Amino acid sequence: MIGVLKGLVQTWKTHWRKPVTVQYPDERLPLQPRYMGFPGLIWDQAIGEPFCTGCQVCMRYCPTQCMYVTMQDNPKQAAGESKRRKIVETFTIDISRCISCAICVEVCNFDAIEMTHAHERAGYYPDVVPDLPQLLKMSEDFRAQRGQKPARETRDVL
Amino acid sequence: MITERRLDTVDMHINVGPQHPATHGVFRMVLRVDGERIVDCVPYIGYLHRGFEKLAENEEFQEVIIHLDRTDYIAQFNNEFCYLMAVEKLLGVKPPERAEYARIILAELNRIVSHLMFYGAFGGDAGAITPFLYAFRERERLQRLFESVSGARLMHFYFRAGGLKEDLPEGFLEEVRRILPVLKQGIDECDTLLTENEVFLSRTVGIGAISAQEAIDYGCTGPILRACGVREDVRRSDPYSLYPTLDFDVPVGKKGDTFDRYLVRVQEMRESIRIVEQCLDRIPEGPFRTPIPRYPHYRVDPGEVYVHTENPRGDYGIYLISRGGVQPFRVKLRSPCFCNLMALPAMLRDAYVADAVMVLGSLDIVLGEVDR
Numbered sequence: 304m305i306g307v308l309k310g311l312v313q314t315w316k317t318h319w320r321k322p323v324t325v326q327y328p329d330e331r332l333p334l335q336p337r338y339m340g341f342p343g344l345i346w347d348q349a350i351g352e353p354f355c356t357g358c359q360v361c362m363r364y365c366p367t368q369c370m371y372v373t374m375q376d377n378p379k380q381a382a383g384e385s386k387r388r389k390i391v392e393t394f395t396i397d398i399s400r401c402i403s404c405a406i407c408v409e410v411c412n413f414d415a416i417e418m419t420h421a422h423e424r425a426g427y428y429p430d431v432v433p434d435l436p437q438l439l440k441m442s443e444d445f446r447a448q449r450g451q452k453p454a455r456e457t458r459d460v461l
Numbered sequence: 462m463i464t465e466r467r468l469d470t471v472d473m474h475i476n477v478g479p480q481h482p483a484t485h486g487v488f489r490m491v492l493r494v495d496g497e498r499i500v501d502c503v504p505y506i507g508y509l510h511r512g513f514e515k516l517a518e519n520e521e522f523q524e525v526i527i528h529l530d531r532t533d534y535i536a537q538f539n540n541e542f543c544y545l546m547a548v549e550k551l552l553g554v555k556p557p558e559r560a561e562y563a564r565i566i567l568a569e570l571n572r573i574v575s576h577l578m579f580y581g582a583f584g585g586d587a588g589a590i591t592p593f594l595y596a597f598r599e600r601e602r603l604q605r606l607f608e609s610v611s612g613a614r615l616m617h618f619y620f621r622a623g624g625l626k627e628d629l630p631e632g633f634l635e636e637v638r639r640i641l642p643v644l645k646q647g648i649d650e651c652d653t654l655l656t657e658n659e660v661f662l663s664r665t666v667g668i669g670a671i672s673a674q675e676a677i678d679y680g681c682t683g684p685i686l687r688a689c690g691v692r693e694d695v696r697r698s699d700p701y702s703l704y705p706t707l708d709f710d711v712p713v714g715k716k717g718d719t720f721d722r723y724l725v726r727v728q729e730m731r732e733s734i735r736i737v738e739q740c741l742d743r744i745p746e747g748p749f750r751t752p753i754p755r756y757p758h759y760r761v762d763p764g765e766v767y768v769h770t771e772n773p774r775g776d777y778g779i780y781l782i783s784r785g786g787v788q789p790f791r792v793k794l795r796s797p798c799f800c801n802l803m804a805l806p807a808m809l810r811d812a813y814v815a816d817a818v819m820v821l822g823s824l825d826i827v828l829g830e831v832d833r
């Protein structure tokens with residue numbers, strides 16, 4: 304009996320502690336700065352084109368083979384505005400298969416891709432395959448959000 | 462006149478799993494029972510087979526790490542640790558001291574996470590839901606720490622050949638220091654909740670016991686073997702990394718029953734905290750990775766190496782063969798759960814059907830590792 308009572312005292316004490324859970328859709332725990340969601344493509348502000356040259360290195364190393372990249376001649380290079388000879392034409396990532404491993408980020412020679420904080424992307428088939436403009440927007444949103452404060456700071460609670 | 466007549470009974474087969482909440486994954490066992498007593502048990506595995514060993518042959522040394530995360534998916538840092546020590550041995554590089562300490566800190570914290578997971582699930586098996594919530598509250602603190610280090614909550618992919626992916630985040634060590642006393646208190650609370658609880662004791666003491674000799678014969682390692690009273694720990698018997706310089710005990714049980722397996726794990730959590738405390742005092746500043754030519758597509762000289770480490774579940778071994786180039790020729794995994802699981806029929810012999818779930822829970826299997 305003693306052991307059971309000791310346990311009861313413990314649960315009674317815990318009853319008065321601050322809860323560590325949050326009411327999810329209304330409150331969210333802050334993501335850690337290094338959090339890896341789905342990859343997005345970075346926009347080169349200086350020139351006005353993506354950093355990505357469409358070299359397909361990430362596509363080759365992606366363990367789930369969920370990327371599809373094609374390359375084209377850079378029209379801006381012909382016009383003398385950019386030094387990149389080749390530029391990405393199409394870029395899709397099937398994020399229903401992406402495992403957020405960041406291998407694509409690690410192998411990219413042009414630092415053109417980064418792990419954003421986008422993670423709540425459940426949906427039906429065509430919606431989970433972002434194309435080039437959407438991937439660029441993911442990265443843009445991520446960069447815009449970084450200064451944002453979380454809904455509730457729970458670091459002290461946890 | 463009454464004549465004595467023997468009643469002929471037929472053994473019955475009971476199928477448990479593969480999708481059963483008590484099997485902690487996709488695992489199936491067929492129990493042959495005589496009334497309430499188990500006569501025989503046949504475990505069926507392979508439902509989670511993903512061909513890790515074959516996949517590894519077609520990928521670069523660096524990429525194989527992500528599959529290691531997915532073998533024992535509750536102790537990811539420990540798995541990466543083992544594999545990378547094998548790769549580093551073949552490469553002939555040594556990680557800097559900061560990386561070594563960081564690895565030990567993360568691996569030991571991961572051991573606590575894994576044992577907390579066991580604690581919660583085991584309480585659940587015994588019919589107690591509260592321990593599960595307590596354990597997960599404590600586990601969540603560590604999961605958030607891991608997220609701040611590696612960016613992922615479960616599949617970390619953080620250790621690299623020659624060190625770490627990137628340096629530990631700023632304020633990480635202070636955060637660990639802050640959390641350790643809270644964690645200690647949490648473990649004590651968990652301890653109070655179950656260890657002396659009479660209902661829990663009656664469900665665990667003396668159930669599913671095997672002798673030390675039997676455990677050794679089956680190739681059991683880790684807490685299963687230590688619960689039988691054998692003081693065997695790879696960190697002590699075949700020390701690796703900086704473990705020889707660290708001071709910690711190897712807790713052992715007496716009878717090798719379900720309760721001892723539980724108790725050994727609870728004590729191991731405390732020892733892990735001791736190790737982390739020592740590492741926090743000693744971890745130096747400095748580089749976090751030894752440069753390797755052509756990283757991350759490094760070439761590895763031909764050779765064979767076998768490295769084993771003490772995972773939360775036992776002796777985790779990697780046998781790595783390289784024939785030169787960027788891809789391994791063969792990666793063989795010595796899975797502790799697989800060997801521990803094979804002792805299940807011996808443990809279940811003559812036990813009651815209701816105890817089968819407890820004994821299986823006390824093995825703390827992770828099917829991802831059993832089936833690779």
Ligand code: SF4
Pocket residue numbers: 354355356357358359360361362372391410411412413414415416
């Ligand atoms: S993201 Fe990087 S690796 Fe992938 S195609 Fe673009 S430039 Fe090449």
Ligand code: SF4
Pocket residue numbers: 342364365366367368369370396400401402403404405406407408
């Ligand atoms: S994060 Fe991993 S799985 Fe996802 S696109 Fe990049 S390489 Fe592929």
